[in-house]
Amino acid sequence: MPRHVVARVDEIPAGTCKIVTVRGREIGIFNVKDSFYGLINRCPHQGAPLCEGAIVSRLVSSLPGEYGLSRPGEMIRCPWHCWEFDITTGKSLCDPNSMQARMFNVEVEPGKDLVEGPFVAEAVEVSVEDRYVVVTM
Amino acid sequence: MDSATPAPPPAGAIDCDVHINLPSTRVLLPHFDPYWREHITRRGLERESLDTTSFPANAPINGRPDWRPDNAPPGSLLPALQSHILDHFQLRHAIGNVLNGAQVIFSEDLSAAYCRAINNWLQKEWLDRDPRLRASIVVPVHSAELAAEEIHRMAGDTRFVQVLMLSMAELPLGRRQTWPIYKAATEYDLPIGIHAGSSYRHPPSAGGWGSYYLEDYVSHAQGFAASMNSLVAEGVFQKFPTLKVVLMESGVSWLPAALWRLDKTWRGVRAETPWLEVLPTEIVRQHIRLTLQPFDAPPTEPQLITLLEQLGSDELLLFSTDYPHWHFDGDEALPAGLPDALRQKICIDNPLATYPRLRT
Numbered sequence: 001m002p003r004h005v006v007a008r009v010d011e012i013p014a015g016t017c018k019i020v021t022v023r024g025r026e027i028g029i030f031n032v033k034d035s036f037y038g039l040i041n042r043c044p045h046q047g048a049p050l051c052e053g054a055i056v057s058r059l060v061s062s063l064p065g066e067y068g069l070s071r072p073g074e075m076i077r078c079p080w081h082c083w084e085f086d087i088t089t090g091k092s093l094c095d096p097n098s099m100q101a102r103m104f105n106v107e108v109e110p111g112k113d114l115v116e117g118p119f120v121a122e123a124v125e126v127s128v129e130d131r132y133v134v135v136t137m
Numbered sequence: 138m139d140s141a142t143p144a145p146p147p148a149g150a151i152d153c154d155v156h157i158n159l160p161s162t163r164v165l166l167p168h169f170d171p172y173w174r175e176h177i178t179r180r181g182l183e184r185e186s187l188d189t190t191s192f193p194a195n196a197p198i199n200g201r202p203d204w205r206p207d208n209a210p211p212g213s214l215l216p217a218l219q220s221h222i223l224d225h226f227q228l229r230h231a232i233g234n235v236l237n238g239a240q241v242i243f244s245e246d247l248s249a250a251y252c253r254a255i256n257n258w259l260q261k262e263w264l265d266r267d268p269r270l271r272a273s274i275v276v277p278v279h280s281a282e283l284a285a286e287e288i289h290r291m292a293g294d295t296r297f298v299q300v301l302m303l304s305m306a307e308l309p310l311g312r313r314q315t316w317p318i319y320k321a322a323t324e325y326d327l328p329i330g331i332h333a334g335s336s337y338r339h340p341p342s343a344g345g346w347g348s349y350y351l352e353d354y355v356s357h358a359q360g361f362a363a364s365m366n367s368l369v370a371e372g373v374f375q376k377f378p379t380l381k382v383v384l385m386e387s388g389v390s391w392l393p394a395a396l397w398r399l400d401k402t403w404r405g406v407r408a409e410t411p412w413l414e415v416l417p418t419e420i421v422r423q424h425i426r427l428t429l430q431p432f433d434a435p436p437t438e439p440q441l442i443t444l445l446e447q448l449g450s451d452e453l454l455l456f457s458t459d460y461p462h463w464h465f466d467g468d469e470a471l472p473a474g475l476p477d478a479l480r481q482k483i484c485i486d487n488p489l490a491t492y493p494r495l496r497t
């Protein structure tokens with residue numbers, strides 16, 4: 001499968017998302033504590049631009065009245081009906097087994113490797129000094 | 138129902154909602170302690186009927202014609218109850234529920250005193266006189282502390298198999314003020330039986346006071362749905378994971394649609410109640426049961442089967458006659474068209490699974 005250079009790493013600081021288009025498909029590239037994930041920008045519920053939602057934590061509670069934040073910055077909340085999805089797996093919180101957002105394989109590569117190997121660099125200029133986000137699809 | 142004729146329940150069935158009525162408030166006098174007996178007689182309260190507004194004794198629906206004794210309110214005579222249902226249907230047990238204004242009187246202490254007297258009266262006049270009878274502990278529903286005290290007082294008598302509450306009280310039933318009742322009940326593995334009824338601090342309809350019984354009775358389904366929502370949303374079943382709740386005289390057909398809506402809405406707003414980790418439907422199926430009569434069955438048998446499928450579990454329904462209320466004639470206590478295996482579950486297995494004290 002072709003590999004697509006979609007962004008320079010420093011364009012997507014930790015805790016943010018950049019929406020890119022690969023082969024006509026919108027993908028949200030998330031930087032979660034310097035790990036990168038690619039999620040389709042279409043909510044499996046009714047098709048909202050999922051990756052434009054708020055990046056949130058997972059709220060947990062073992063008992064009513066007890067509140068905890070876990071996995072800060074690892075969830076995305078759909079902008080339409082507020083279903084929450086795990087950025088690292090694509091699984092919804094409400095129905096993790098049957099309601100999932102499609103994930104894409106995302107890797108970070110140094111520019112010096114990319115200038116040699118076969119890849120598709122649509123709107124990205126590659127230089128040997130930088131590091132790049134590469135999507136395989 | 139067009140094809141099948143309704144058959145009576147199998148012998149050994151457990152009737153999970155039978156009404157035991159006070160023939161008069163006066164019968165309670167021997168069952169008060171001296172202080173409250175004098176309080177009651179000084180005020181002449183023994184001459185007052187505390188019938189609840191929802192269940193006036195003379196309304197036709199509240200006493201099936203052939204179950205009405207000549208000179209007493211329906212449901213107030215043990216021999217009548219024995220011949221009408223215990224013997225007639227060869228019941229293993231019947232669970233008696235006393236619905237009385239005593240449960241909702243504004244004065245919490247007076248309410249508690251009445252409830253103690255009612256429970257004492259139930260023991261002496263009913264439970265001691267027929268080994269098939271079981272009962273719900275009557276509690277002052279607006280005073281959680283006093284209600285819990287009464288649960289502790291009565292729980293030693295294992296013929297009391299659940300705690301009786303009403304579907305519409307001063308507060309939605311899941312609110313934390315009410316939790317002492319659930320705490321006490323779960324200490325003894327007693328289910329909470331929530332019966333149709335209101336303390337009428339609020340209109341039964343969220344839209345305001347209706348003019349007719351038609352509105353009042355139909356609104357009860359909304360009251361039950363609201364109670365269910367409150368219990369689920371407030372996390373009562375996370376706090377008390379062994380708690381079982383039995384909705385009595387609730388009707389059944391409202392439940393699937395209420396659950397669809399609850400599940401759908403939960404998906405978007407679950408962050409507000411992070412203790413709800415699974416679909417509300419799963420919580421309800423695990424913790425909530427419903428008695429059968431009055432069964433608001435759809436008009437045809439195929440539709441009935443669809444409704445049963447929509448309930449999604451054969452463990453939810455518990456047999457009840459709702460004696461002496463008039464919801465069916467003759468022996469037609471079970472709707473026609475129920476599969477045989479389900480009849481057995483509704484009449485015997487599900488009640489036994491719901492009420493631990495019926496298993497010992």
Ligand code: FES
Pocket residue numbers: 043044045046047048078079080081082083
């Ligand atoms: S479209 Fe995303 S939650 Fe409905």
